[in-house]
Each structure stands twice: as structure tokens, then as C-alpha cells.
Amino acid sequence: MADALRAYGWIVAMWVRSTMVYRASFAMLTVGQFVVTGFDFVAIFIMFVHTDTLGGFDLPEVAFLYATSGIAMGTADLLIGSIERLGRRIRDGSLDVMLIRPVPTFVQAAADDFALRRLGRIVQSLVVFGWAMVAVDVHWTWDRIVLMPVMLVSGTVIFASIFVLGAAFQFAATDAAEVANAFTYGGNFLTQYPPTIFAKDLLRAATFGIPLAFVNWLPALHILGHPDPLGLPKAFQFASPLAAVALALVAALAWRAGLRSYRSTGS
Amino acid sequence: MRVYAAIAWRTFRRYSTYRAATAAGVFTNTVFGFIMAFTYIALWRARPSLGGYDVTDAVTYVWLGQSLGMVGALWGGGFREELADRIRTGDIAVDLYRPVDLQAWWLASDLGRAAFHLLGRGIGPTLVGAFAFTLNLPGDLVTWLAFGLAVFLGALVCFSLNYLFTLAGFWLMDARGVHQLAGVLAMFFSGMLLPLNVFPGWLGDLARALPWSSALQIPADVFLGKRQGASLVSALAFQAGWALVLWLAGRALTLLATRKVVVQGG
Numbered sequence: 001m002a003d004a005l006r007a008y009g010w011i012v013a014m015w016v017r018s019t020m021v022y023r024a025s026f027a028m029l030t031v032g033q034f035v036v037t038g039f040d041f042v043a044i045f046i047m048f049v050h051t052d053t054l055g056g057f058d059l060p061e062v063a064f065l066y067a068t069s070g071i072a073m074g075t076a077d078l079l080i081g082s083i084e085r086l087g088r089r090i091r092d093g094s095l096d097v098m099l100i101r102p103v104p105t106f107v108q109a110a111a112d113d114f115a116l117r118r119l120g121r122i123v124q125s126l127v128v129f130g131w132a133m134v135a136v137d138v139h140w141t142w143d144r145i146v147l148m149p150v151m152l153v154s155g156t157v158i159f160a161s162i163f164v165l166g167a168a169f170q171f172a173a174t175d176a177a178e179v180a181n182a183f184t185y186g187g188n189f190l191t192q193y194p195p196t197i198f199a200k201d202l203l204r205a206a207t208f209g210i211p212l213a214f215v216n217w218l219p220a221l222h223i224l225g226h227p228d229p230l231g232l233p234k235a236f237q238f239a240s241p242l243a244a245v246a247l248a249l250v251a252a253l254a255w256r257a258g259l260r261s262y263r264s265t266g267s
Numbered sequence: 268m269r270v271y272a273a274i275a276w277r278t279f280r281r282y283s284t285y286r287a288a289t290a291a292g293v294f295t296n297t298v299f300g301f302i303m304a305f306t307y308i309a310l311w312r313a314r315p316s317l318g319g320y321d322v323t324d325a326v327t328y329v330w331l332g333q334s335l336g337m338v339g340a341l342w343g344g345g346f347r348e349e350l351a352d353r354i355r356t357g358d359i360a361v362d363l364y365r366p367v368d369l370q371a372w373w374l375a376s377d378l379g380r381a382a383f384h385l386l387g388r389g390i391g392p393t394l395v396g397a398f399a400f401t402l403n404l405p406g407d408l409v410t411w412l413a414f415g416l417a418v419f420l421g422a423l424v425c426f427s428l429n430y431l432f433t434l435a436g437f438w439l440m441d442a443r444g445v446h447q448l449a450g451v452l453a454m455f456f457s458g459m460l461l462p463l464n465v466f467p468g469w470l471g472d473l474a475r476a477l478p479w480s481s482a483l484q485i486p487a488d489v490f491l492g493k494r495q496g497a498s499l500v501s502a503l504a505f506q507a508g509w510a511l512v513l514w515l516a517g518r519a520l521t522l523l524a525t526r527k528v529v530v531q532g533g
Contacts, residue, residue: 028444036451043460047306049467051313054306175287182298190302197309202301 007103011111019116026117033120037074040192041066041128055196060135061224062194063128068216069191070125072155073184078118080110080160084184087170087177096264105259109167136224144223147238151223154240155215161244161251162187162210168251171258187212195221196229203230214243270367271375278379283387293391296333300392303329304400318464324491325462327403330396331487332459334389338381338418339425339482341453343446346377347433351442354433363525370517374426381422403491410492413499417486420506424481427513428453434517437524458484478509 019026044066048059057065086109089095098108138144166180173179187210195203195217207213207230221228222237283289307325311317320328337344350373353359362369396402405411432449436442454460456479463474463484474480485502488494494502 022441024439025441025444029447032444032447032451036447036454039451039455039460042455046461046466047310050317050465051310054313055309173287173291175285176291178288178291178295182295186295186298186302189299193302193306193309198302198305202305 004104004107008107008111011103011108012114015111015114016116029115029117030120033117034124035120037070037121037124041124044192055194056226057194057196057224060132060137061226062192063132064136064224065194065216065220066192067125067129067132068151068155068220069188071122071129071152072215073159073188074118074122074125075156076159076163077184078115078122079156080163081118081184082112082114083109083163083167084177084180085109085112086167087174090170090174090262093264095262106255138223138225147219147223151216151219151240154219154244157244157248158211158215158240159184159187161247164251164255168254168258171262183210183212187215191215191217194226196226200230207232207236211243211247214240271371274372274375275379275382278376279383282380282383289387292337292388296336296388296392297395300330300333300396301399303332304396318462319493320462320464320491323401323403324493326396326400327491328462328487330393330400330402331490332483333392333396335385335418335421335483335486336459337384337388338422339453339457340377340380340384340429341425341457341479341482342450345380345429346373347429347442347446350430350433351436351446354436355441370430370514370521373430374423377426377429378422381426385418405490405492410489413494413503414486414490416503417481417489417506420503420510421481421483421486423510424478424506424513425453427510427517428478430517431513431520434520434524437527453479453482456480457482458487462487464488478513481506481509 041063044062045059047054048062052058054062086095089098089109089112095105095109098105101108162183163180166177166184169179170177187206190198190206191212195206195213198206203213206217218228218232218237219240220226222234228237304326307329308322311320311322311325315321317325336342339345340347350359353362362372365372393402397404405414428449432445433442435445439445456463456474456477458474458480463471463480465471466474475484485494485506489499489502
């Protein structure tokens with residue numbers, strides 16, 4: 001484990017050095033990432049020019065959902081988001097090179113093309129988060145305060161697991177990498193908005209299927225003091241770590257199964 | 268002319284070979300369509316007839332956006348990565364002494380790609396949307412034809428924008444940063460995140476006057492029957508005007524860039 005982490009650190013450092021060769025482009029890409037996610041929030045802001053509440057949530061509350069989802073997604077993307085390039089590595093055969101190196105394949109694939117510019121998304125989410133924390137009307141009790149970091153870490157693990165599941169799926173369907181986007185970027189987009197605006201079936205799928213509801217919706221219901229549109233037991237609002245661990249296990253198994261079934265492209 | 272038709276046809280064929288990728292794209296667009304449709308419904312429930320749309324118009328707009336998003340390729344996935352690569356590696360020198368026009372070559376190739384994305388990725392999401400929600404589909408042939416024309420003109424505008432941003436690579440060496448910023452502007456000002464008629468005040472006026480509105484807002488308004496008669500003609504003229512201006516800008520920039528090319532080695 002320590003070796004794997006050290007190897008991850010080495011690969012990351014190498015990629016950071018290589019991006020710094022094109023400094024102007026790096027600066028633009030980082031600012032770009034900051035702005036990309038920023039415009040999402042501008043769109044939400046424009047919605048609130050026309051209405052005071054969306055699904056019973058006011059602007060600071062939606063900003064809270066937006067920011068917590070963005071921080072979790074951004075961190076997962078920064079740490080292992082590159083794993084979505086796996087399909088390309090399988091197609092051009094360069095995955096074979098990774099298999100024979102004395103570093104776990106997972107570590108190499110996760111650190112592959114590590115992009116520091118993705119900090120842009122995290123910083124932007126943190127800015128919105130700071131504003132939301134000031135503007136949101138919450139009575140801060142200790143359970144709500146403890147739930148905050150628990151929610152952010154669990155959310156990061158859930159998004160990271162979905163990245164790994166998406167990559168594992170590419171062992172079966174090399175060309176279909178974009179399917180994963182529906183769950184990673186789509187999941188991020190979904191959890192930016194209040195759960196109350198979506199159909200009940202979609203909420204059930206996001207709770208019991210792919211556990212996106214645990215990223216921020218369920219804990220946020222407790223923090224913000226909103227009733228659960230599905231009427232689930234209160235325990236669900238504290239169960240994000242369980243959901244995260246369960247999904248991480250599933251993702252680990254899927255990755256192993258995928259790697260084991262891998263037969264090189266041949267030539 | 269025949270050579271350009273052949274290029275367009277080959278590119279169409281090339282994209283059509285990636286069937287799993289196309290299916291995956293349709294799936295992803297459909298998922299995003301569902302999420303966006305619910306957010307728009309929540310907004311229009313709070314403010315019926317916002318921006319001159321009713322709920323049905325707004326939901327239709329969502330699915331049109333998911334269907335047309337890839338046609339313009341404004342946020343990547345088109346020719347621009349390929350052209351940027353040729354500029355960065357110097358392969359562009361080979362392209363420049365070919366007996367075809369560089370700009371027209373890439374336009375032909377991009378139109379072939381756009382046609383494939385319209386058929387392969389465009390029809391699917393809107394069909395699913397029509398099953399799951401009530402959509403406002405045009406009832407008369409004229410509107411469908413006008414919509415087709417608006418999409419075509421939009422594709423011309425998108426091509427020229429992508430081409431201009433990619434030529435910046437001649438000066439910057441690495442066009443990825445420019446591409447990302449261009450993608451952000453396009454996403455916002457095409458009306459992909461929110462219809463431009465909902466943008467408030469000067470921001471709305473600005474957004475509607477910029478070329479990106481040709482990519483989604485105008486085709487969608489034609490589709491929804493918001494543009495008829497004189498208003499339809501002026502919308503199409505707006506698109507054609509931007510297409511011409513941007514094409515000429517591309518011409519000028521190509522000339523400047525070719526003068527700048529230094530072929531190394533040999």
C-alpha cells in the first residue's frame with residue numbers, strides 16, 4: 001500500500017513537471033476549468049433571477065448542494081479521473097506496457113496524465129461553498145458539523161468508485177467510454193439540484209441503484225432541515241460512509257474482474 | 268467540388284464505424300436530457316411562460332439541445348483536435364502544398380461529421396424524450412425544412428468558430444487551452460445550459476447577438492415555431508451573416524498563418 005502510494009506520487013510529479021513545459025497553456029486550462037464549472041453556477045444563478053425557490057430550496061441551499069457535489073466530484077476527478085482513458089490504452093495496446101511494470105496497474109492508470117489543472121474545478125466549488133456556508137440559514141448543531149466532512153469524503157469515494165466502475169466497463173466495451181460520463185458528470189449534475197424536483201423513480205434509482213443520493217442529497221437534507229421526498233428512515237441521512245465503502249468494494253471487484261479478463265489487442 | 272463531396276462522405280463513413288461509441292453517446296445525452304428536463308420543469312412551474320416558452324417548449328428545448336450538441340462540436344469531438352495536432356507536429360506543411368483549399372477541406376470533413384452526428388446521435392435522444400415527456404413537435408413541413416436550414420447554417424457558424432480557435436495554435440503551439448476556453452464560451456452562449464431568452468438584461472442582448480446563438484437557440488426557436496415569416500427570415504439571415512463573416516476571418520487568418528509556417532528539416 002505504501003509502495004503503491006509512493007509510486008502514485010512519482011507518476012503524479014512526473015506529469016506535473018511535463019505540463020509545466022507549456023506554462024501559458026497550463027494557466028489557460030486551469031482558468032478554463034475554473035470558468036467551465038463557474039458558468040454552470042451562473043446558469044443556476046440566472047434561474048434564481050426568475051424564482052425564489054426551486055423545488056422548495058432557496059439559492060444558498062442550491063449553492064450548498066452545488067458546491068458539495070462539485071468538491072466531491074472535483075477531488076475524485078483530480079485523484080483518479082484519468083482512469084477514464086483506459087479504453088484508449090486498451091485500443092492502442094499501451095496498457096500492455098503498464099502490465100509489465102513493477103507498479104500496480106491500477107496506480108498507473110489512475111495517475112496517468114495527472115492533470116493539476118483540475119484544481120480549477122475544486123477551487124471554484126470551494127468559492128461557492130464558502131459563500132453558501134455564510135448565506136445558508138442553518139442552526140449548526142454538533143451532528144450537522146460532523147456530518148459535513150463525512151459527507152465530502154464519502155461523496156469523493158462514491159465518485160471515485162464510479163470512475164473505476166466506468167473504467168472496468170471499458171474492459172468489456174472498449175469503445176463505449178462515454179457511458180461512464182452519464183454517471184460521473186451526469187451524477188455531478190444531478191446532485192447539484194434539489195432532490196425534490198426529480199421523479200420518485202429517479203430518486204429511488206439514485207439511492208438504491210447507483211448511490212448518488214449519498215453524495216450530498218441525503219446528508220444535506222439533515223443539515224439543511226428539509227423533509228425527505230422519499231420518506232426514507234432518518235438513518236439513511238447518516239449512511240453515506242456505508243454506501244461509499246460498499247460501492248468502493250463493488251468497484252474493486254469489477255476492476256479485478258476486468259483486468260483478469262483482459263486479452264491484449266494483438267497485432 | 269467532387270473532391271469535397273468525397274471528403275465529406277468519407278468522414279461520414281469514418282464516424283459511422285464507431286457504433287458502440289455512438290450508442291454510448293446517445294445514452295449519455297439521454298441521461299443528461301432527463302436531468303435537465305426536470306430542472307426546467309421545476310423552473311417553469313415556478314414561472315410559467317418564462318422567456319415566451321411554456322413548459323412543453325422548455326422540455327422540447329432540452330431534448331433539442333441534447334440532440335444538436337454534437338452537431339456543432341463546439342465543446343470538442345470534432346476536427347479541431349486533429350487539425351491542432353497537425354499544426355503542432357508540423358504535418359500542416361504537407362496539407363498546405365496539397366492542391367485543395369485548407370479551409371474548404373476541413374469544412375467538407377466537418378460537414379460529413381456533423382451529418383453523421385445529426386443522424387447517429389441526434390435522433391435518438393429526442394425520440395426518447397418524446398416517449399417520456401410531452402414535446403412540441405412541428406406539424407408542418409415548412410417548419411421542418413426551415414429547421415433543417417437553421418441547423419445547417421448553425422453547423423457552418425460552428426465550423427468557422429472552431430477553425431478560428433484552432434488556427435490560434437500557429438501562434439500558441441498548444442491549442443488545448445484556447446479550445447477549452449472556446450468550449451466554455453460556446454456552452455454558455457449557445458444556450459446549452461439555459462435558453463438565451465431567459466438571460467436577463469444586457470447579458471441576454473449580448474448572448475443573442477453573438478454567433479454562438481446560431482448553434483442551438485435559433486434552430487430551437489425555429490423548431491418551436493417561435494420564428495415565422497419575417498422573424499424567420501431575419502433569424503436565418505443572422506446565421507448566414509455570421510457564417511460569412513467568420514468564414515472570411517478564417518480566410519484572412521489562414522493567409523497570415525501560412526506566411527508564418529517554418530518548415531524544419533529536409
